[in-house]
Amino acid sequence: MEQMYAYKCTKCGKLHHPRYVVCQNPDCDGREFTEVPLEGKCKLLTWTRVYNLPEGYMQPWLHFGVVEFENGVRVTGQIGFDEGIESGMELLATVGIVRTRRILYKESIDCEETGFVFVKP
């Protein structure tokens, strides 16, 4: 299981996700970051149902959401259930396989992409 991280500037402490080369704080030029695991409790800020998914998704639609962790970091990911999705609800962030792509190159290779999957606590 892969772990997702936020990146904390060692100079000013600002958290980033995803990783940047230079700190995004306008008053800081930090270039070193420490990894902070992103997982567990988060709050759903907004969500949407997406149709016409790219190849590799095995469902007719998917729910994508933006959540905020308790440390203020916001990330997007897949919502792992269909019923009762409401903005403001508490969720748990897990990391899972969000998409399998079959790449045909001499032989076929299944390429799995991981990302956030939000589940009910």
Ligand SMILES: [Zn+2]
């Ligand atoms: Zn900084």
